[in-house]
Every structure is written in structure tokens, then in C-alpha cells.
Amino acid sequence: MNFAENKYIFTADILMTDWSGIAYEFSYCGLRPSIFVNTPMKVLNPNYELYGLEVTDITLRDKVGISVDMNQLGTLGAKVAYLLDNQDAYIEAIEGVVENHLFYPSRSGEAGERYIIDTCCLVKVIIISTVSRLTSLSLIAAFKNCRNCSSFSFLAK
Numbered sequence: 001m002n003f004a005e006n007k008y009i010f011t012a013d014i015l016m017t018d019w020s021g022i023a024y025e026f027s028y029c030g031l032r033p034s035i036f037v038n039t040p041m042k043v044l045n046p047n048y049e050l051y052g053l054e055v056t057d058i059t060l061r062d063k064v065g066i067s068v069d070m071n072q073l074g075t076l077g078a079k080v081a082y083l084l085d086n087q088d089a090y091i092e093a094i095e096g097v098v099e100n101h102l103f104y105p106s107r108s109g110e111a112g113e114r115y116i117i118d119t120c121c122l123v124k125v126i127i128i129s130t131v132s133r134l135t136s137l138s139l140i141a142a143f144k145n146c147r148n149c150s151s152f153s154f155l156a157k
Contacts, residue, residue: 014083019057027064028098033083033090034065056101063097
């Protein structure tokens with residue numbers, strides 16, 4: 001899904017999904033809550049619990065919205081009403097998540113540009129972008145300003 005070109009992303013009050021990361025973009029960018037349906041989680045490393053690390057896809061779900069088990073889908077109307085009635089609390093909660101879990105919110109392109117300029121020692125660089133056009137343009141500007149890079153290519157994915 002192209003986040004920037006989907007009009008519903010900008011007009012919806014709540015997003016409902018399973019484990020899709022689109023919910024975090026929706027909540028972080030719009031300060032609106034998401035509903036997560038607890039379907040079986042896709043696990044690429046079945047031993048992940050042995051590392052003792054926090055899995056953000058699990059822990060942040062109930063901070064930016066509400067999780068609903070499959071056998072509780074009949075309660076969705078009440079969950080939506082709750083989220084709508086508590087929008088201010090969710091705005092505050094989502095702002096807290098952004099502050100505590102994201103670096104350089106709304107300015108990651110600037111931070112990336114500074115890092116590239118400060119550390120770049122490549123002769124040829126290929127940028128494969130899966131990020132926003134604005135961030136891609138910041139990266140291009142960084143390479144144009146880098147004295148160590150003689151040429152680069154840009155590929156939009």
C-alpha cells in the first residue's frame with residue numbers, strides 16, 4: 001500500500017489490521033489509534049524469546065491502540081466507540097511512543113544526510129529507496145554535497 005497516495009489513510013479515524021506495520025505509520029503520523037486483530041504472528045525466528053528482548057510489534061500494539069482476539073470480534077463496535085471517546089488520551093499515548101521509540105521524528109532524512117556526509121568514503125553509491133520521496137531527495141542532496149563521492153545512482157523501488 002502506498003501510504004501517501006491512499007486518501008483513506010488521511011481521513012479515517014481508526015485503522016484496523018492484524019500485524020501490519022501500516023498501523024504504526026497511521027498512528028504515528030496522524031496521532032490516531034489502531035485496532036489490532038490478534039491473528040497468529042509471523043515468526044521468522046522461533047527462538048526470539050530466548051534473547052530476552054522486547055518485541056515492539058507486541059508491546060506497542062496496546063500503546064497506540066487496542067488488541068482484539070479473534071474470538072472477541074463481536075466487541076469491535078464497543079472498541080471503536082471506546083477509542084473515539086478517548087481520542088485525547090490516545091494522542092498523548094502515541095506522542096509518548098513516538099518520543100520514546102523513534103529517533104528524529106519528522107527529521108530522519110536530515111539525520112541520515114548528516115551521517116552520510118560525515119562518514120561517507122564511497123566512490124560509487126547506489127541508493128535504493130523504499131522510503132518517502134522527501135527522504136530520498138534528502139539523501140540525493142547529501143551525496144551531491146559529499147566531496148568523497150564521485151558519482152551515485154538513484155533507484156526508486
